Amino acid sequence: MAAPSDSPLFPDVVTRLRAAGCVFAEEEAELLVAAAADAATLDALVRRRAEGEPLEYVLGWARFCGLRIEVDPGVFVPRPRTEFLVACAAEAAPGASVIVDLCCGSGALGVALAARLGAPARALELCAADLDPAAVRCAARNIDRFGGQAFQGDLFAALPQTLRGRVDVLLANTPYVPSDEIPFLPAEAREHEARIALDGGADGLSVMRRVAAEARDWLAPGGVVLVETSEQQREGAAAAFVAGGLEATASSSEEFWATVVLGRRGVASAGECTPIRTKPE
Numbered sequence: 001m002a003a004p005s006d007s008p009l010f011p012d013v014v015t016r017l018r019a020a021g022c023v024f025a026e027e028e029a030e031l032l033v034a035a036a037a038d039a040a041t042l043d044a045l046v047r048r049r050a051e052g053e054p055l056e057y058v059l060g061w062a063r064f065c066g067l068r069i070e071v072d073p074g075v076f077v078p079r080p081r082t083e084f085l086v087a088c089a090a091e092a093a094p095g096a097s098v099i100v101d102l103c104c105g106s107g108a109l110g111v112a113l114a115a116r117l118g119a120p121a122r123a124l125e126l127c128a129a130d131l132d133p134a135a136v137r138c139a140a141r142n143i144d145r146f147g148g149q150a151f152q153g154d155l156f157a158a159l160p161q162t163l164r165g166r167v168d169v170l171l172a173n174t175p176y177v178p179s180d181e182i183p184f185l186p187a188e189a190r191e192h193e194a195r196i197a198l199d200g201g202a203d204g205l206s207v208m209r210r211v212a213a214e215a216r217d218w219l220a221p222g223g224v225v226l227v228e229t230s231e232q233q234r235e236g237a238a239a240a241f242v243a244g245g246l247e248a249t250a251s252s253s254e255e256f257w258a259t260v261v262l263g264r265r266g267v268a269s270a271g272e273c274t275p276i277r278t279k280p281e
């Protein structure tokens with residue numbers, strides 16, 4: 001099969017994307033040419049991209065942890081940096097059998113962790129939940145291959161009560177952009193992703209704190225909850241986990257440019273914070 005870059009339409013697509021300011025015009029052109037069945041479809045896709053729509057919405061999918069994740073317009077596009085959270089989860093709970101992806105968006109995190117832990121060959125229970133019905137519909141399609149179930153509702157209120165006290169890994173990439181900083185986000189996020197997917201309240205931690213306050217009741221003994229934060233937020237996030245009766249550790253990765261705070265339902269007493277560990281990769 002011919003490579004997309006061999007298509008006679010390829011040079012024109014690159015030119016149009018470059019003119020629109022796309023930094024990775026050649027890479028994007030390859031994906032768009034490969035996605036379009038004919039010249040008219042390609043023209044429509046390139047026009048949408050040149051008008052500023054995120055590439056992932058134009059294609060209908062995003063690559064995350066090497067997997068193709070379906071992404072619908074308005075649903076948060078999984079970011080490469082969040083692959084670090086999945087890596088931390090796999091390292092913290094390699095034998096996990098009950099996984100919940102709260103604030104799931106497309107469901108990318110749960111899918112990636114399940115795949116990394118050996119599903120579907122290895123049986124896992126995977127649930128995803130989000131407040132946004134569009135995200136729930138999208139996640140339901142992505143987690144279907146693992147027999148996962150998606151629920152709509154406000155944080156833990158969306159989950160079946162049968163999960164209470166049984167969750168080995170709770171993934172929770174809560175929105176963490178401080179409200180005041182939303183106007184400074186790239187236009188692709190600001191204009192195309194849902195505000196509730198981005199806005200974390202005054203200091204960016206308001207949804208995360210609600211997760212931290214209730215997580216212990218849902219975790220199995222030894223179970224872990226992981227959130228992504230900015231570097232500035234990690235102390236506040238760790239304190240929220242400790243206040244919620246969990247041991248807290250934090251890891252940062254220079255490679256992924258990401259910070260993850262982990263809370264474990266474990267042996268430390270509720271009032272004692274395990275010193276935050278920084279793990280440069």
Ligand SMILES: C[S@@+](CC[C@H](N)C(=O)[O-])C[C@H]1O[C@@H](n2cnc3c(N)ncnc32)[C@H](O)[C@@H]1O
Pocket residue numbers: 076077078079082102103104105106107108109129130131132135153154155172173174175176194196197198207
């Ligand atoms: C930063 S996005 C993360 C999406 C996905 N986990 C990822 O990393 O690609 C945050 C998600 O939290 C959801 N969300 C915000 N507030 C929520 C709430 N109170 N209950 C459930 N989901 C919520 C948003 O709809 C959005 O999908």
